[in-house]
Amino acid sequence: MVDSVDAEGGCVCGAVRYRLLNTPMIVHCCHCTWCQRETGSAFAINALMEASQVLSLQGDVERTQIPSASGQGQIMSRCTACGTTLWSNYSAAGDKVHFIRTGTLDDPAQFPPGIHIFTSSKQSWVNLPTDVPAAEEYYRRSVIWKKEDVVRYKAALAL
Ligand SMILES: [Zn+2]
Ligand SMILES: [Zn+2]
Secondary structure, eight states, X not given: OOOOOOEEEEOSSSSOEEEESSOOSEEEEEOOHHHHHHHTSSOEEEEEEEGGGEEEEEOOEEEEEEOOTXXXXXXXXXETTTOOEEEEEETTTGGGEEEEEXXXXXXXXXXXXXXXXXXXXXXXXXXXXXXXXXXXSOOOHHHHSOHHHHHHHHHHHHO
């Protein structure tokens, strides 16, 4: 893949820096209660990227396993110095797909959510945009994703 996007990010203390080598396959804004607890906020925003398309520029991340809704656990990659979570990996795609926390990007506005999920548990004061798909729980990839991104996802899992 060509380095056609200019998207870098990092943790709060600056020790960890990374670059995305492609645009995300999709960006989830997840309103589930698990994400609310993990972030201490109302939702988590995760950009799905092939792990191979996330280039580490500097710094060390520590992987911490935490419980998840699926019961399979979720692995958080955090800066060893400041603890900021840069991305996580869920059991479905394992280490092959990173869920990048878009708030760690230098310019999070580059990649706004492509879908809001688990809206059944969203905070009542969060008003969803009318021009972005929303799912009460999860959704079918083939309905929401662009075809080429489904191809990317399957290719990532086949690695
Ligand atoms: Zn840090
Ligand atoms: Zn969630």
